[in-house]
Amino acid sequence: MSTVAILSKYVNESRKIAEKTAFKLGYPLVTMTDLVKAAAKEGNVTESELSGALTDITLYHQLFRKRKMKLVSLLELALCGFMMEKSIVFCGYVGYPIFQEISHVLQVLVLGPPEDAGGRAGGKGSGKDLLSDDKILKWFKKIYQADMEDPNLYDLSINMWHMDESEAADIIINTLKQPRFKPMTYSKKVMKDLQLAFHIKTKLIEKMPDVAVKSHDGTVYVYSKAFKRGQKKAAGTKQSIMWMDGVDYVEILKDQKSFDAV
Amino acid sequence: MNSPEILLIDDEPIVGQRLRTGLEKMGCKVEVAQDPKDALAKIRGKRFDVVITDIMMPEINGIQVLETVKEANPDTQVIIITGFATSELAREAMEKGAYDMIAKPFKPADLRGMVAKAANEMGFTDIKE
Amino acid sequence: MTPDTIAAQGKNDIAADEKDLLERPVFSFRFQIILGFFTFFILSVVVTVGAMITINQIEKKITTVQTWEQFLFNIEQARRWEKNFFLYGTNLEDALSSTTEAQAILAENLKKFEGSSIPAAKENIKKHLDLYHGKLLQLNQLVKESPDHSIPRADLIENDLRRYGASIVGDAADLTAREHDLLFRWLQLVQRVPAYFLVFLFFLMIYMTRFLSRRFMKPLKYLVNETRRIARGDFTPVQPLRKFRDEFTTVEVAINRMLRELESRQNSLIESHKLRAVGILTAGVAHELNNPINNIMLTAHSMLDEYDDLTKDEQIDMITDIIGETDRSRGIVHNLLDFTRENKATYDAIDLGSLVEETTKLAKNQARVRGIPIKLDVQPGLPPVLGDRQKLKQVFLNLIMNALDAVGQNGLIQVRVRYHKLNYLSVQIEDNGAGIAPDVLPHIFDPFFTTKPVGKGTGLGLSVSRGIINKHRGRIEADSKPGAYTIFNVILPYYPGSANE
Ligand SMILES: Nc1ncnc2c1ncn2[C@@H]1O[C@H](COP(=O)(O)OP(=O)(O)OP(=O)(O)O)[C@@H](O)[C@H]1O
Ligand SMILES: [Mg+2]
Numbered sequence: 099m100s101t102v103a104i105l106s107k108y109v110n111e112s113r114k115i116a117e118k119t120a121f122k123l124g125y126p127l128v129t130m131t132d133l134v135k136a137a138a139k140e141g142n143v144t145e146s147e148l149s150g151a152l153t154d155i156t157l158y159h160q161l162f163r164k165r166k167m168k169l170v171s172l173l174e175l176a177l178c179g180f181m182m183e184k185s186i187v188f189c190g191y192v193g194y195p196i197f198q199e200i201s202h203v204l205q206v207l208v209l210g211p212p213e214d215a216g217g218r219a220g221g222k223g224s225g226k227d228l229l230s231d232d233k234i235l236k237w238f239k240k241i242y243q244a245d246m247e248d249p250n251l252y253d254l255s256i257n258m259w260h261m262d263e264s265e266a267a268d269i270i271i272n273t274l275k276q277p278r279f280k281p282m283t284y285s286k287k288v289m290k291d292l293q294l295a296f297h298i299k300t301k302l303i304e305k306m307p308d309v310a311v312k313s314h315d316g317t318v319y320v321y322s323k324a325f326k327r328g329q330k331k332a333a334g335t336k337q338s339i340m341w342m343d344g345v346d347y348v349e350i351l352k353d354q355k356s357f358d359a360v
Numbered sequence: 361m362n363s364p365e366i367l368l369i370d371d372e373p374i375v376g377q378r379l380r381t382g383l384e385k386m387g388c389k390v391e392v393a394q395d396p397k398d399a400l401a402k403i404r405g406k407r408f409d410v411v412i413t414d415i416m417m418p419e420i421n422g423i424q425v426l427e428t429v430k431e432a433n434p435d436t437q438v439i440i441i442t443g444f445a446t447s448e449l450a451r452e453a454m455e456k457g458a459y460d461m462i463a464k465p466f467k468p469a470d471l472r473g474m475v476a477k478a479a480n481e482m483g484f485t486d487i488k489e
Numbered sequence: 490m491t492p493d494t495i496a497a498q499g500k501n502d503i504a505a506d507e508k509d510l511l512e513r514p515v516f517s518f519r520f521q522i523i524l525g526f527f528t529f530f531i532l533s534v535v536v537t538v539g540a541m542i543t544i545n546q547i548e549k550k551i552t553t554v555q556t557w558e559q560f561l562f563n564i565e566q567a568r569r570w571e572k573n574f575f576l577y578g579t580n581l582e583d584a585l586s587s588t589t590e591a592q593a594i595l596a597e598n599l600k601k602f603e604g605s606s607i608p609a610a611k612e613n614i615k616k617h618l619d620l621y622h623g624k625l626l627q628l629n630q631l632v633k634e635s636p637d638h639s640i641p642r643a644d645l646i647e648n649d650l651r652r653y654g655a656s657i658v659g660d661a662a663d664l665t666a667r668e669h670d671l672l673f674r675w676l677q678l679v680q681r682v683p684a685y686f687l688v689f690l691f692f693l694m695i696y697m698t699r700f701l702s703r704r705f706m707k708p709l710k711y712l713v714n715e716t717r718r719i720a721r722g723d724f725t726p727v728q729p730l731r732k733f734r735d736e737f738t739t740v741e742v743a744i745n746r747m748l749r750e751l752e753s754r755q756n757s758l759i760e761s762h763k764l765r766a767v768g769i770l771t772a773g774v775a776h777e778l779n780n781p782i783n784n785i786m787l788t789a790h791s792m793l794d795e796y797d798d799l800t801k802d803e804q805i806d807m808i809t810d811i812i813g814e815t816d817r818s819r820g821i822v823h824n825l826l827d828f829t830r831e832n833k834a835t836y837d838a839i840d841l842g843s844l845v846e847e848t849t850k851l852a853k854n855q856a857r858v859r860g861i862p863i864k865l866d867v868q869p870g871l872p873p874v875l876g877d878r879q880k881l882k883q884v885f886l887n888l889i890m891n892a893l894d895a896v897g898q899n900g901l902i903q904v905r906v907r908y909h910k911l912n913y914l915s916v917q918i919e920d921n922g923a924g925i926a927p928d929v930l931p932h933i934f935d936p937f938f939t940t941k942p943v944g945k946g947t948g949l950g951l952s953v954s955r956g957i958i959n960k961h962r963g964r965i966e967a968d969s970k971p972g973a974y975t976i977f978n979v980i981l982p983y984y985p986g987s988a989n990e
Contacts, residue, residue, distance in 0.1 A: 201447035201454070277458075278451035283474060284461040285450055315465075355764070359771035372780055374810055378787040381795065416857050443779030444858055464783035468790050 099281050100185040102270060103197050105246060106208035107234045111258050115208060116189035118267035123187065128180050130190040136176040148173065164307045170241055171300040178293040191234050194242045200289055202281040204274050207252040210259060294344045302335060312360060316346035321357035325350055364409040364479045364487065366390045369399040369425060371417045382468050383475060387487055396420035400428050407433050410478050415442035415449065423452065430457045437478040441466065510742050516733035521704065525697050536686050543679050550672045556598050557665040563591035564661060568654045571625065575647055581629055588622045614660045621653040708737040722959030724752040755956050762953045763883050766890065767829050773854035774825050781814040824850055828882055838984050839876050841914055842867035842906045848885040849904060855893055861900040868907040871914055872983040880957045887950040888918040888977045894941065895922030895975060909980050916979040924971035933967060
């Protein structure tokens with residue numbers, strides 16, 4: 099269950115690299131469209147609503163932030179599902195918090211030329227990969243408060259203007275051969291914990307948009323500012339997730355520091 | 361038929377005591393070391409098939425053990441157990457040639473499974489969990 | 490120093506303190522200055538009035554002397570006439586009139602002279618004058634009775650006249666001279682008094698200046714010293730210098746108010762820095778707990794898997810292990826909780842060695858993660874120190890965490906607790922890390938001074954620690970050789986009552 103995650107604002111180009119990589123590795127390619135489909139089935143929402151959450155960065159969606167957060171969380175949960183199931187090559191722009199946690203994810207950033215030298219093949223996504231170009235960066239920033247093109251966040255950055263897809267795919271595959279990207283019991287466990295955490299987060303996020311969830315071997319830690327306001331909210335939350343599959347014990351945390359510490 | 365030789369290093373004596381019986385029942389020969397210095401001496405003196413080591417130990421840490429093992433015998437598989445698991449540590453351990461890593465607390469069966477898998481891959485086909 | 494005197498600075502005491510200060514009798518500097526100037530004024534009035542009176546007296550004296558001179562002139566005139574009479578038989582009338590004149594002067598002024606002139610002699614003069622006059626009258630009578638100018642016993646009368654005349658003149662001259670003398674002396678006095686007064690005034694002014702300035706300077710100096718003490722972080726209220734209340738009392742009250750404010754700010758700073766440390770420690774403790782939990786998990790699972798194969802002794806062993814490891818977990822958590830607990834700022838007698846040991850345990854996990862040994866060396870049999878457990882732990886923790894941040898590969902931290910000079914104990918925290926450059930060293934205790942990246946260091950650790958140690962009447966010293974070592978030395982007074990136990 100290795101994972102290659104390819105992130106880029108150049109939708110078409112990165113997609114081609116991903117396809118090539120997946121083909122050479124023999125792994126399935128997972129795109130944003132696949133995530134939308136899976137999430138729609140899992141979360142009982144329409145595909146168009148999900149796509150909306152992935153594309154819209156306008157005021158309208160700012161107003162419905164809670165809903166949007168839930169949809170994003172659903173997509174991430176779907177991504178966890180794919181990652182748990184088998185080795186994949188992912189190409190898209192969600193899942194940043196998952197990749198940061200898991201040691202066996204090879205994170206690849208695909209970059210263009212320093213100046214936007216124009217003449218790029220089909221600026222607007224010809225595939226159905228939703229957002230394109232700079233809008234992706236904005237969306238990423240809004241949702242994850244991070245700069246998607248910050249190379250420090252990645253294991254590998256590829257400048258596709260210097261090579262074709264095949265070469266890029268070879269570089270990715272060679273990098274993946276490094277032992278550090280090998281899945282192991284520990285990273286698989288973390289993956290499992292993450293999946294459970296996202297499951298719970300998806301459930302709670304509409305009520306508490308700032309909710310944060312961690313899970314360790316069935317012990318679930320939940321944090322939200324809302325818990326400070328009343329015991330009732332905490333108790334209700336505990337009740338609602340206590341009986342979920344894989345949850346042994348629920349710990350409600352009222353302050354950020356203790357949450358960060360666990 | 362021969363059985364895999366295992367060295368188990370942890371400064372917590374209980375870890376050695378509890379895991380030993382289970383591993384022996386699986387058909388392994390188990391040596392336990394509490395002092396990582398003794399362990400390093402053993403590793404240099406003898407070939408083990410699997411070395412299981414804790415990371416945080418006084419004076420010598422598990423990564424140093426891993427390096428010594430890989431130096432002494434690159435075929436030996438090293439399983440890392442640690443109370444302080446991070447994805448950086450995981451990557452470092454894997455890069456240095458660890459076979460697998462598991463975070464404390466774990467169940468004895470989890471570790472037995474890992475050892476069995478490693479042993480099987482090394483050709484000890486009759487080792488079952 | 491008893492525990493109470495240091496610790497008992499609760500709000501009530503401070504309010505009482507303030508009340509005590511404000512309830513003292515008022516003796517303000519304004520009043521003192523007014524008093525000083527008033528004294529000057531009174532003195533001047535006395536001197537001026539004195540001078541006026543004296544001048545008045547002199548004036549009178551001058552008239553007296555003039556009158557006497559007039560008198561003397563008349564008498565001398567009379568005697569000349571009288572002499573003429575005896576020589577030439579003329580002028581007797583003139584002599585008589587001069588004498589009468591003199592008599593009139595004397596009669597007119599005798600009363601007045603009573604107060605202003607020298608006593609004595611005057612009665613004599615009057616008597617002799619009357620006698621003189623009588624003789625002259627007698628002579629006149631005789632002259633009228635004997636037209637031939639032969640006067641019987643004339644030489645007898647002449648003798649008497651001579652005698653009386655001489656006596657009057659002698660006495661009057663003498664008197665006049667003496668009056669003159671007196672006048673002269675008074676004049677001299679009037680001349681000298683202002684000079685004396687000026688000299689006196691000069692010295693008085695010097696004295697007043699010194700007195701007042703000492704009154705000002707002493708409390709000023711005292712306050713300057715107090716601010717120095719406060720700057721070192723000792724926030725005990727300023728004690729008034731004087732029993733009464735003056736302008737400095739207002740300043741003292743204001744300073745004490747400021748001190749309370751400072752103290753509460755510092756306390757919240759200490760508290761927030763502590764919380765940060767707790768945050769860091771919690772992560773470590775969570776990981777440290779993994780060991781005993783793992784032991785419990787392994788043991789419990791082993792029991793579950795092999796229950797039927799275990800002998801009774803083995804079972805007991807395992808259960809004992811589980812109990813032991815639970816205790817160990819509790820110990821780990823307890824140590825942190827003890828440090829985290831809300832602080833009531835109590836001062837107890839503390840065994841510094843075990844306090845430092847507990848603190849090293851707190852930091853142990855951080856150290857283990859980094860693979861850095863902490864060596865602890867406590868001199869046995871040290872007397873206790875008086876202090877706030879948590880705050881002192883916080884100080885040592887800050888120093889150990891700084892040392893941990895400073896060391897790299899092959900890092901070593903040595904902690905020593907031992908006797909220092911005199912009545913002091915010292916805790917030394919030495920690391921073999923990067924060290925502190927000499928130009929940085931003077932700044933490390935400044936608040937917000939840090940060389941660590943944003944998010945890693947707040948630069949408050951040492952400043953807060955120094956504040957805490959100063960409150961304990963101790964000090965922190967830093968010594969470093971870049972690339973070789975850094976030593977932080979915390980010096981604390983031990984509890985004097987227990988020195989010889
Ligand atoms: N043992 C040490 N070795 C080298 N430098 C030190 C040591 N202790 C302190 N310093 C220097 O002194 C500075 C101030 O220390 P201080 O503890 O006040 O703040 P900090 O450690 O930067 O932040 P914080 O304590 O809030 O984490 C540090 O940034 C560091 O440069
Ligand atoms: Mg510090």
